[in-house]
Amino acid sequence: MRRSPGRAARAAGRVRDCERRPMPRPCGADPGLRRPPLARHRGRQCPRHETHDRFRRSLVARIAGRVRRFAGSIARRRCVSHAGLDKKLVLIVNKLMSILQETPELPANPPNPVDRAWGKAHPRIATGMHRPVTAMLGTAPYTSPRDAARKPRDQCDDGGDLGRENEREGGFGMHKPTRRTLLSSIGATAGSAAVYRTMDALGMLGPGAAHVATPDLAPGSGEGGHVVILGAGVSGLAAAREMSKAGWRCTVLEATNRPGGRNLTARGGDVLAERGMRQEVCFDPEDHLYANLGPARIPYHHRTVLGYCKEFGIDLEVFTNDNRAALFHDSTRFGGRPVVARRVLTDMRGYVAELLAKAIDRGSLDAKLTSDDKERVRAMLTSFGGLKEDRGYAGTNRAGYQGATVHAGLQAGDVEEVLDFSELLGADFWQYKLHFSHFLNQNPTLFQPVGGMDAIVRAFAERAGHLVQYGCVVLQIRRQDRGVRIVYRDPGGAERAVSADFAICTIPAPVLKDIPNDFSSETQTAIESLEFVEAVKVAFQARRRFWEDDSAIYGGISWTDSDITQIWYPCNGYHRPKGVLVGAYIWSSGPGQRYSAMSGPERLRAALAEGEPLHPGYAGEMECGISRAWLNVPFQNGGWPRTNPDAAATLREGDGPFHFAGDQVTALPGWQEGALLAAHAAAGAIHRQFTGR
Amino acid sequence: MRRSPGRAARAAGRVRDCERRPMPRPCGADPGLRRPPLARHRGRQCPRHETHDRFRRSLVARIAGRVRRFAGSIARRRCVSHAGLDKKLVLIVNKLMSILQETPELPANPPNPVDRAWGKAHPRIATGMHRPVTAMLGTAPYTSPRDAARKPRDQCDDGGDLGRENEREGGFGMHKPTRRTLLSSIGATAGSAAVYRTMDALGMLGPGAAHVATPDLAPGSGEGGHVVILGAGVSGLAAAREMSKAGWRCTVLEATNRPGGRNLTARGGDVLAERGMRQEVCFDPEDHLYANLGPARIPYHHRTVLGYCKEFGIDLEVFTNDNRAALFHDSTRFGGRPVVARRVLTDMRGYVAELLAKAIDRGSLDAKLTSDDKERVRAMLTSFGGLKEDRGYAGTNRAGYQGATVHAGLQAGDVEEVLDFSELLGADFWQYKLHFSHFLNQNPTLFQPVGGMDAIVRAFAERAGHLVQYGCVVLQIRRQDRGVRIVYRDPGGAERAVSADFAICTIPAPVLKDIPNDFSSETQTAIESLEFVEAVKVAFQARRRFWEDDSAIYGGISWTDSDITQIWYPCNGYHRPKGVLVGAYIWSSGPGQRYSAMSGPERLRAALAEGEPLHPGYAGEMECGISRAWLNVPFQNGGWPRTNPDAAATLREGDGPFHFAGDQVTALPGWQEGALLAAHAAAGAIHRQFTGR
Numbered sequence A, B: 001m002r003r004s005p006g007r008a009a010r011a012a013g014r015v016r017d018c019e020r021r022p023m024p025r026p027c028g029a030d031p032g033l034r035r036p037p038l039a040r041h042r043g044r045q046c047p048r049h050e051t052h053d054r055f056r057r058s059l060v061a062r063i064a065g066r067v068r069r070f071a072g073s074i075a076r077r078r079c080v081s082h083a084g085l086d087k088k089l090v091l092i093v094n095k096l097m098s099i100l101q102e103t104p105e106l107p108a109n110p111p112n113p114v115d116r117a118w119g120k121a122h123p124r125i126a127t128g129m130h131r132p133v134t135a136m137l138g139t140a141p142y143t144s145p146r147d148a149a150r151k152p153r154d155q156c157d158d159g160g161d162l163g164r165e166n167e168r169e170g171g172f173g174m175h176k177p178t179r180r181t182l183l184s185s186i187g188a189t190a191g192s193a194a195v196y197r198t199m200d201a202l203g204m205l206g207p208g209a210a211h212v213a214t215p216d217l218a219p220g221s222g223e224g225g226h227v228v229i230l231g232a233g234v235s236g237l238a239a240a241r242e243m244s245k246a247g248w249r250c251t252v253l254e255a256t257n258r259p260g261g262r263n264l265t266a267r268g269g270d271v272l273a274e275r276g277m278r279q280e281v282c283f284d285p286e287d288h289l290y291a292n293l294g295p296a297r298i299p300y301h302h303r304t305v306l307g308y309c310k311e312f313g314i315d316l317e318v319f320t321n322d323n324r325a326a327l328f329h330d331s332t333r334f335g336g337r338p339v340v341a342r343r344v345l346t347d348m349r350g351y352v353a354e355l356l357a358k359a360i361d362r363g364s365l366d367a368k369l370t371s372d373d374k375e376r377v378r379a380m381l382t383s384f385g386g387l388k389e390d391r392g393y394a395g396t397n398r399a400g401y402q403g404a405t406v407h408a409g410l411q412a413g414d415v416e417e418v419l420d421f422s423e424l425l426g427a428d429f430w431q432y433k434l435h436f437s438h439f440l441n442q443n444p445t446l447f448q449p450v451g452g453m454d455a456i457v458r459a460f461a462e463r464a465g466h467l468v469q470y471g472c473v474v475l476q477i478r479r480q481d482r483g484v485r486i487v488y489r490d491p492g493g494a495e496r497a498v499s500a501d502f503a504i505c506t507i508p509a510p511v512l513k514d515i516p517n518d519f520s521s522e523t524q525t526a527i528e529s530l531e532f533v534e535a536v537k538v539a540f541q542a543r544r545r546f547w548e549d550d551s552a553i554y555g556g557i558s559w560t561d562s563d564i565t566q567i568w569y570p571c572n573g574y575h576r577p578k579g580v581l582v583g584a585y586i587w588s589s590g591p592g593q594r595y596s597a598m599s600g601p602e603r604l605r606a607a608l609a610e611g612e613p614l615h616p617g618y619a620g621e622m623e624c625g626i627s628r629a630w631l632n633v634p635f636q637n638g639g640w641p642r643t644n645p646d647a648a649a650t651l652r653e654g655d656g657p658f659h660f661a662g663d664q665v666t667a668l669p670g671w672q673e674g675a676l677l678a679a680h681a682a683a684g685a686i687h688r689q690f691t692g693r
Ligand SMILES: Cc1cc2nc3c(=O)[nH]c(=O)nc-3n(C[C@H](O)[C@H](O)[C@H](O)COP(=O)(O)OP(=O)(O)OC[C@H]3O[C@@H](n4cnc5c(N)ncnc54)[C@H](O)[C@@H]3O)c2cc1C
Pocket: A230, A231, A232, A233, A234, A235, A236, A253, A254, A255, A256, A259, A260, A261, A262, A263, A293, A294, A295, A296, A297, A298, A472, A473, A474, A475, A506, A507, A508, A511, A515, A535, A536, A537, A630, A635, A636, A638, A639, A640, A661, A662, A663, A664, A669, A670, A671, A672, A673, A674, A675
């Protein structure tokens, strides 16, 4: 049951309650996630369940944009005053809500959906007064060498709106006319993926071009084809979305009651089910009080995920891995007390720099370095490590200042003492934990969708959710004629079958391996050889953001040698009264198995005890907690596959009419990017089989 | 002139236009920043100029919070649809606006302002159903050692609301009763600063406690005293706010027409004035299209700035310094082409690790390391540098993969080639630029206020702006009897004088040194010895976020060896159509002087040319640009003081009735934290002089 909320919260709740059930046809029991007060909703029609057109979405996006901007401007500028405003605001919000819930007739010809990608849906403010920057530069406009080579200057000067307008209509602006003309004709004849590849070949994309590299499926190319997609995680949803756009008939079978699979954001009132366990999520109903129990971060180079975020208008905020105020804790070192990351990193760099500088001074690298090189390495090391003139390390203010004030204040104060070298050497974080953010997928900048990772699922479900049959458990995967026959149990418990030309199977290997099938033995062997990580997360709602208030920790990760492995501080809701903190993120076998074997309350108790050394008084700060052991989640049976390139390669090849997707078939296990790339690849392969290419 | 905006924009503009003139009494010409269409506003009364009470602010905060949360829930959940909604929304927004602009009678006894700090102003959602987490844990609740020592368990279990309610009324909850009782009596008798110090002494604050360590000024303690504050930058505003709260009569004289001084956010329509130069800011009127031309980032340990942000309810978002997708550019290395930060950092670490590992292998550090130590250092280096088994460095996937795809995709691909060691050694970024984010004030997590740094100025001006006399140029600073006499030119051009008991002078040293005064010769010498940095920023509005689209750069900084020094990518508006990019951030002398000597268009042209090697086609992407050379700004004459601890210490001591503030008197020159700490210190010193302590 939800707690009785305030008036405004109740008004907003009206939207919230129906919105948070994104499946058009909820059917049967949901072993994954369920909200208990179902009765509250049965009698009520949620408008979104009635229409699924793009036009509505675009309007909503515009409204949302305006309300958000308006609210932002109020919030930022606050040029307002009224004692009785509070009540009136509630009335207005109610009014607004009731208008928002009307469902009108839709226009016969909704405008081209391409214009409605986020940002494009915002009303264009007339920018006729804009002159290109070159026009502002007075008499001698600067011409870049590339511009100069490309086109006469005066053509360039009237760019601005004109160029953009043309672009929007599919024409081409003033810049890069020849390339654009070329690309235009490629686009017209061979589709956008071909344009993308051409741009890539021409070097027009740069090192990390933003794109949704959708498979090269020309519109209509799937007409007459039928594909059945097993599983409605992000991989299955992306396959359904892209293939249905190309004209394929798509049937998506999903065992649970919700789309998203591992992409799961828990909010107050949700119910989390594991085998033999049921937890109600206890968080307050505020926007920032949620926990991403599956995926939580998106690195900048996951261009497919980010491309979809851009296309779908999903707001992003920075996710912080590397926070120098966070803690490193090894129960056997430094008296079992945690050490702030800033000190560990600074001193580690200092010691490394000193050691190398000394070795160079002793001539032991003379064979490898010229004397010029040596000077440069020395200079670098001095800066790298914060060494003194004599190239010794004796601490630097990068580690902070002693006492309550970390920074220099009125006067500089005393620099933190240097951590003992042998304690540091012996500590478990000395090795890889210190370097975590240097791993490619943990590099800054990382993002999270504002309000929860499932924004991605919602966006896909808005576009392809109508293709999904929920509560339908796949029982057999069969070959038939030149296609497939999938036997499943429907939400009523009846056994049914669907035949199709192809199947894309995104069911995670630990589940898939036990489903009777007609796969080749190589395929079956590959499936069986994929081992999934025993991933566990625990999340607590804290009554006070003690990590910010007491320790100046804003987001980021603390590390410990106990089973909880990590504590994540929320990267949102900064300075607000409460916060949801990830109190354990476990992915190694021993700890994962131990936590998976515990009951819900046991997990919370253990995680509180293990967090205590990092934050004395920890348990007393928490209002409630939840946990998720993916090993025990029906239809998942694990977190993600341990790296196994051979098995992944075998599955990527497909098996006749069967194709395999999900992160499990890629070199990016444990990342949505892999799941999406695999969906695109499977769709492309089927397309080639279908069209005989 | 503003461009003609859409309907909603116009509706919002009503708030915006008056809000963006935060000064209650605009008077005289503003050499700093002025919006040209003054005529538009003269006839209209902006409600904020009529009342300045805290009660109104609290209401506004609550409204803002609700509208924001409501908008957020719409935006996130989008369970809405209506073709005509757009129009209706505008009507509602207009209605809302008109209500917001009513100015009612104020209640006689506004509630205690302390309750209205951000977050506290939000309506409390009844959380009566909340049990503390321990109550969820079944029969054997986990008790932290500290809790156990502190109080019987059953007292703890009914904490929750009760504890908090008590707290709000000044009583104390169930937790830590003895400490709290103690603190309570300290608070009642000696004020909040004493409580803070006591908590600090008791070790209750932790290493980086969040607080606004305001000076220990008991309410009413300044009654009968008069202080004149010279300058209304953040330092002067903070002094005025804290001292007026304590009962001081405060007169703030500010030469320009706006509060904030160096804290300056430029938005479309603003006019930037330097000596002999006037630039109109050309950015589109969207919330994310602004440039912070002075302060732009707040590190996590600047507890005074962040404490005010929390107290004032200023929303924060992450500011990224260290983005591994950003670029390093040395025009003489790597063929003059930029190299992505990820590769530079990875290879630098690889080479350093290899060199040190080799030196250890050769036994050259045997005297310094035991054989156990050596093993541990080797293991660390392997992880640090991504070394192979033989401890050689031959590249790692941390540098990314070759070609358009940075990350591993379906399959792993080819790791980036290792950068040439001697090129790397010779490059100018090999030294300190690589390590920039390790400097204490550049450490993650950093923040920026959502919508612009001047949110801080606005918040101060809401509280203390009525004490400021704008357009009043200080001409002489004199001693008189036992106080001060300040001669100034008022906005009408008349010379006037104000007498007071004390003066706090925040006027930047390069201006202050030329104002006739009665300072001691030590003071005058110290002022003259402060050298200010020739800081310059250039900002461009790009028609396309090419850095994101083409290079996957989201926020962060690229470095180059040309004068522009840095390019900053915006840490907001991700994926939106346009963005404002800082095209130069200069603080070293030569480049600063060169750019300061240029005209506006020359600066833009030069900055475009210098950015071109980092982003081919750069100039063609820009719609317009602006620049700010702080050396040429009247009443500033520079960016911030170069480190000069002696001069700062002299000024911190004060000079009879004269006290000095601003970042210039601290160990944090160039940081608002210093400016605020100095204001608190000056207020505290005056308080001690006044009360004879
Ligand atoms: C703890 C954790 C942390 C993670 N962190 C990140 C991160 O930070 N960033 C990131 O990008 N990725 C992360 N990931 C990985 C990410 O969650 C996955 O890559 C992605 O969600 C996989 O999507 P999928 O569609 O391939 O599989 P799934 O989401 O597993 O979807 C498979 C679907 O098949 C359904 N199904 C199973 N059996 C049947 C059956 N018999 N009949 C019908 N349907 C069936 C399931 O119910 C499920 O809906 C994380 C994962 C976990 C578990």
